[in-house]
Amino acid sequence: MSLSARSDPIERRSLHHELVERLRVLINAGELKPGTKIPEKALCEKFAVSRTPLREALKVLSVEGFVKLTPNRGAAVAEFTLQDLEHVFPVIASLEALSGELVCAQISNREIDAIGELHHEMLERHRLRQRPEYFRLNQAIHEAILDAAGNPALQATHRSLAGRIARARYMANLSQPRWDQAVAEHEEILLALRARDRNRLPKLLRDHVMTKFASVKAAFAEQE
Amino acid sequence: MSLSARSDPIERRSLHHELVERLRVLINAGELKPGTKIPEKALCEKFAVSRTPLREALKVLSVEGFVKLTPNRGAAVAEFTLQDLEHVFPVIASLEALSGELVCAQISNREIDAIGELHHEMLERHRLRQRPEYFRLNQAIHEAILDAAGNPALQATHRSLAGRIARARYMANLSQPRWDQAVAEHEEILLALRARDRNRLPKLLRDHVMTKFASVKAAFAEQE
DNA sequence: GAATAGTATGTTGCATTCATAATTCAAGTC
DNA sequence: GACTTGAATTATGAATGCAACATACTATTC
Numbered sequence: 001m002s003l004s005a006r007s008d009p010i011e012r013r014s015l016h017h018e019l020v021e022r023l024r025v026l027i028n029a030g031e032l033k034p035g036t037k038i039p040e041k042a043l044c045e046k047f048a049v050s051r052t053p054l055r056e057a058l059k060v061l062s063v064e065g066f067v068k069l070t071p072n073r074g075a076a077v078a079e080f081t082l083q084d085l086e087h088v089f090p091v092i093a094s095l096e097a098l099s100g101e102l103v104c105a106q107i108s109n110r111e112i113d114a115i116g117e118l119h120h121e122m123l124e125r126h127r128l129r130q131r132p133e134y135f136r137l138n139q140a141i142h143e144a145i146l147d148a149a150g151n152p153a154l155q156a157t158h159r160s161l162a163g164r165i166a167r168a169r170y171m172a173n174l175s176q177p178r179w180d181q182a183v184a185e186h187e188e189i190l191l192a193l194r195a196r197d198r199n200r201l202p203k204l205l206r207d208h209v210m211t212k213f214a215s216v217k218a219a220f221a222e223q224e
Numbered sequence: 225m226s227l228s229a230r231s232d233p234i235e236r237r238s239l240h241h242e243l244v245e246r247l248r249v250l251i252n253a254g255e256l257k258p259g260t261k262i263p264e265k266a267l268c269e270k271f272a273v274s275r276t277p278l279r280e281a282l283k284v285l286s287v288e289g290f291v292k293l294t295p296n297r298g299a300a301v302a303e304f305t306l307q308d309l310e311h312v313f314p315v316i317a318s319l320e321a322l323s324g325e326l327v328c329a330q331i332s333n334r335e336i337d338a339i340g341e342l343h344h345e346m347l348e349r350h351r352l353r354q355r356p357e358y359f360r361l362n363q364a365i366h367e368a369i370l371d372a373a374g375n376p377a378l379q380a381t382h383r384s385l386a387g388r389i390a391r392a393r394y395m396a397n398l399s400q401p402r403w404d405q406a407v408a409e410h411e412e413i414l415l416a417l418r419a420r421d422r423n424r425l426p427k428l429l430r431d432h433v434m435t436k437f438a439s440v441k442a443a444f445a446e447q448e
Numbered sequence: 449g450a451a452t453a454g455t456a457t458g459t460t461g462c463a464t465t466c467a468t469a470a471t472t473c474a475a476g477t478c
Numbered sequence: 479g480a481c482t483t484g485a486a487t488t489a490t491g492a493a494t495g496c497a498a499c500a501t502a503c504t505a506t507t508c
Contacts, residue, residue, distance in 0.1 A: 012295040014461070016283065039489070050463045052276070055491090056283045059240065063287040071236035072469050072490060087377035090322060098318040153311035157381060238491070263459075274493045279461090296460060296499050 019057035093209035097202035102149035104198035243281035317433035321426035326373035328422035
């Protein structure tokens with residue numbers, strides 16, 4: 001057995017880190033609804049940990065924008081308004097535009113092919129009207145483009161903003177025409193990507209995000 | 225005395241919040257140098273607090289990218305490489321471009337005048353070769369534009385990224401020709417702002433950031 | 449003398465405890 | 479009966495204590 005080539009290091013997980021991830025999931029899944037108070041004691045019992053790591057996790061989630069901490073009054077799941085979305089989406093759109101620019105400069109054929117495969121599977125899901133699978137693939141495509149842009153700072157920033165509004169994205173129960181439009185946009189995106197068209201791709205990605213925003217906005221307004 | 229109109233609420237400061245701010249300053253001022261280990265005990269004594277709030281502060285700073293936490297091995301001031309800067313600057317540039325776009329759509333004459341004043345004072349500082357004052361005003365102008373864009377998400381994202389590389393910005397001990405060029409760019413920016421030229425301003429802001437990056441890069445390379 | 453095993457020391461992660469601020473609820477007042 | 483006031487309860491903020499891990503050092507072996 002080779003001792004010089006070290007195998008994958010054992011991943012160490014601290015409790016607070018684990019808690020951060022679990023709470024993020026709970027919030028995004030809607031299990032913890034926006035605005036609800038988070039009493040520390042309750043969560044401590046739920047996860048069978050003491051308050052110390054839980055409080056550390058809440059501090060982290062606060063920076064990430066998932067919870068809102070009020071001194072001496074504890075934590076609450078962060079709420080977001082339509083206005084918040086109107087602020088966040090254009091930023092995400094700008095970041096995706098940048099990713100489009102960078103991608104054209106350096107994406108490999110192999111990466112394009114991989115995205116192409118995701119794309120075609122997504123088309124199939126659209127044809128079969130399988131929304132959850134479609135969503136998953138849609139997201140995978142956008143992440144793949146971000147990855148191919150090769151800019152970790154961009155990725156991290158995008159991920160952080162996208163994470164915060166993930167809940168809203170799920171509510172967008174898009175209508176058939178909007179869905180069809182989104183798919184059409186993806187077709188164009190893939191064409192521009194294959195052509196490495198650095199004038200067109202950024203604009204397409206940007207517009208695509210704003211289209212998404214439109215459907216989210218509609219769903220959001222409907223909920224009120 | 226009016227009781228209905230509440231006066232400014234008393235600002236509550238928790239220890240961890242205070243610590244986050246102080247540590248950020250220490251790191252940005254270079255008092256805690258990149259790569260140095262941060263033993264909890266030492267800082268606890270320095271600030272006369274217990275480890276609990278300090279550890280919470282370190283978690284926050286870790287998310288913000290100022291320190292790097294390694295499980296069971298404690299915290300160290302985050303290092304950044306030239307590559308990191310090459311990733312972060314384009315993102316900041318994109319965000320500033322977006323701010324330029326938004327600003328053109330909604331900035332008031334009053335806000336433009338205020339920025340104009342900052343600009344003229346900055347010119348004076350440039351004429352007198354007063355670098356620290358110039359830097360301060362320069363930053364104030366960019367912040368004022370961000371403010372006028374009226375997008376808190378954009379502001380927060382920009383602030384976070386800018387904060388992380390603040391140390392690098394300070395090292396940019398720009399040469400006279402570069403300095404002159406930066407001032408010239410600011411002149412153009414102000415013109416486009418006054419004209420609310422939404423085609424030109426975003427591009428100018430973006431290029432300006434990238435110019436800044438060039439001088440930072442030069443200073444960075446020199447240090448090695 | 450170099451390398452390894454074993455030991456001691458220091459640090460970190462988490463649980464617990466103590467102190468303080470917020471909330472609840474009951475008694476009292478108009 | 480609505481409003482205020484003050485005590486009791488509860489939750490949060492911070493300090494301390496303990497166990498696990500990492501590092502530094504010493505001793506032992508070859």
